[in-house]
Amino acid sequence: MxxxxxxxxxxxxxxxKEKKKEKIVAVDHINLKINKGEIFGLIGPNGAGKTTTIKMLSTLILPDEGSMSVNGFDVVKDAEKVRNNLGVLAGEFTRALYWRLSGKQNLKFFANLRNMWDADERIDELIELFGLKEQENELIMKYSTGMKHKLALAVALLNDPPILFLDEPLTGIDPVTSFQLKNLIKDEFQDKTIIWASHNLYEIEEMCDRIALxxxxxxxxxxSPEELKKKLWDYEKIVIVTDNTDAFTNINDVEIKNNVVEIKTKDVTNTLLGITNIVQKKNIRVEEIKTLRPTLEEIFMAGVKK
Ligand SMILES: Nc1ncnc2c1ncn2[C@@H]1O[C@H](COP(=O)(O)OP(=O)(O)OP(=O)(O)O)[C@@H](O)[C@H]1O
Ligand SMILES: [Mg+2]
Structure with missing residues (x-):
C-alpha cells in the first residue's frame, strides 16, 4: 500500500555563530513497505526524521532523493491523486483549524476546499462518531485540546481516505480521550492503512502491527513488537522474590541479589516446573513470581545506542 x-x-x-550554512540529513535513505490494513508505528528520538518522512509522504515537502508510492500512485508525480487517498495529521495539526469558526463550520470549510459540496451527511456522521454533537456550533477556540484533536481527525477523515498518517495524534490529551480515540480507531478504521508516529511506546505497542525505529x-x-522483543532477548527472565534465595543457587543462568532471584531461560515451562519442585520440596515461601520480556523502551534504548 x-x-x-x-x-x-x-x-x-x-x-x-559560525556564519555558515550547515547541512542536516533529516531522512537518510529510508526503505519501507507498509501493507494494506496495517497500523505501522514510527518511533525515534526528537529530530530523528519521523515528521519529515510523513510530510514527504503527504506531498507537503519534496524529497531530494528516492521515491515513494501510496496506493499505487507516485507521491511526487501523482501528488493530486495521492492527496485524494490520504488523511493527514502532521506537525502542529490543530493550528490548521480555524479557531473563529465552529466545529461544524470547520468541517464544512474543509469539505468545500476538497470540492465536497454536498457533505452535510458525512459531516453529521463524523460529528456523531467523535462525540462532538453538543459542541458542534461552538467556536473551536473554546474547545479543549482533546476536542481539537477529535475535530482535526474528523477533518482528515472527511473523504473517508483509505490511508491515514497520524503524527503524534494523542500527544497532550487526557487518558479518557486517548482511550476513546484508540478504541474508535480500533473499531472503525480496521480497513485503513495507518502510519502512526509517537513517543508513547505503550500506545505504539497497543496500536501498531509493526514498527520502525x-x-x-x-x-x-x-x-512487529513481538519480533523485536525476540531479537533483543532470545530468552525470558523469571523473577522470584523470596527470603529463601539459597534454595535456587543451583539453577542454570541464575543471578541472586538481596531477596530477588533472576533466572534467564529459553524454556519457561520447564524452568517453572523446576522452580515449583524446589518450592514444594523445601517448603519455601515465595512472595512473588513473574516472567519478564523486554519492554519496547528497552528495545528503543538498545536501538539508539551508538
Ligand atoms: N524545515 C526545516 N528546516 C530545517 N531543518 C528542519 C526542518 N524540518 C525539520 N528539520 C530538521 O530535520 C531533523 C528531523 O526533524 P523531524 O521533525 O522530522 O524529526 P521528528 O523525528 O519528527 O522529531 P520529533 O520527535 O521531535 O517530532 C531535525 O534535525 C530537524 O531540526
Ligand atoms: Mg515530529
Missing part, C-alpha cells in the same frame, strides 16, 4: 525507496531529505540551516534519519530496527 505504501512503498518507500531510498527516501532522503537534507535541510540547510544557518549557523549564526528511526535514529538520525535511518531505520535502525523494524518488525
Amino acid at each position: 505504501i512503498v518507500i525507496n531510498n527516501l532522503t531529505k537534507t535541510f540547510t540551516r544557518k549557523n549564526k 528511526i535514529n538520525d534519519g535511518k531505520i535502525v530496527l523494524e518488525g
